[in-house]
Amino acid sequence: MSSSLVEFSNSIADAVERVGTSVIAVLEGGREGVSGTLWREDLAVTAEHTIRGQNEVTVVLPNGEESKANVSGRDPGTDIAVLTIAQKSGAASLADESQARIGEIVLSVGRRGTDGLATTYGVISALGGPWRTWQGARIDRLLRLDLNPFTGFSGGPIVNARGEVLGIATSGPRRSVVTIPTSTVTRVVDQLLQRGRVARGYLGVGMQPVAFPDSARQALGTNADRGLLVVTVASGSSAEQSGVLLGDIIVTVNGSPVHSLRSLQPVLDSENVGKQVHFEIVRGGKFVKLSVTVGERPGS
């Protein structure tokens, strides 16, 4: 009578076992150790915020052996750090997270030192498009989970019922789980390996939003109701070199009206570094067009 419940039980345990061969423990992470996921045979990812300031960590591999791992790249924006491990293990099987469905059963899997795997289960409660972390980094897809986080889950995989990785788990506000989806992790890992870092765009301007009064809109002959007032220009920055002045009001970016500082975030994505961005600016009561080359944020 309960055979399908037994089968269901076994399939969940199988999924944990399958992905467990690619889940490591990162002993120095967080307060009591965190987890990591083998993205390649000798390369794992973990939650960057849990190993901040460390260049080398101790990991426990799926076979139970301890090993040293080098922190070979980190991106605080997406909370991803890359660990290089001398010993090879099996890489995780990655899912196409765009195929994930609301209501699908998911597992958060971690490794607790030498005590073995740990897991909790839940469902995907909502899906959404790209979003940005508070540091401004782009996350390609929203996977909101109804799932109980446990001590040390950060850096471990979120997997579907087949044990395929939908993303990396990290901690969000109010004991929530944030999933960095597989496509974002792969993109960040590739950039970290190529360049050692994930470049973030930099213009060198400080701005604040301002609203145009009706009289100003009429005088300018524009529908725009707000703009970004330039309040600082960094010396030597690309904005300064392109002639951006204090007091300029940026009204459009690449033809799109700006509403808030968030409107500029897409311009600062790493793929735009070195590219030109086109501004329409109100200066001295007149529209002026300016092009600025996106620089790279110092120290990123």
Added chain:
Amino acid sequence: MSAAVNPTAFAGISIGTGVGSVTDWLRRITVRIAGSRNSHGSGILWSSEGLIVTNAHVASSSEHEIELSDGRKLQGWLLARDPKIDLAAIVITANNLSAASVRGARTMRVGEIVLAVGNPFDGVGAVSTGIVHQPVGRLPWLVADIRLAPGNSGGPLSDSQGNVIGVNSMIVGGLGWAVTSDSVNAFLRRERLTEVT
């Protein structure tokens, strides 16, 4: 009961009936234990001759009123109590009872489905489901990702077939902690209660 199940139904529906039939069985081996100040805990019928296993924090006095799943209320006598591992044994005068089928907790795999039956709040025989959170190590605990409430204390945690693997005992960090079936058996041997079974 199986005749009521649509043969072309989704697997999900038969999983539901699976949970239902395991729950029916677990309810038969779960008793309600009246505690002080109108509180209730749960207990597990460990033998058909009336040996009941529960938590030490549920069995706090030498006598307790025990309510069986068929509604019978019987006097229960405390036989043994070990607060260190939070276990107690109670006996009632009855026989031919349904008794737990026990599975060693160490054989449970991480991720296996578990069920808990108990009497949380005012509920009688309420079921909750979850999965094994981590392997049973050296500690006498099985930790499960399952939602428990205070009245679950002393009640059974079972595998997907209704075999008892632990005695629900506490909630730590949102996870359910059960005393393993292995340590229950060790406790009963220590207290020389195995001959009762």
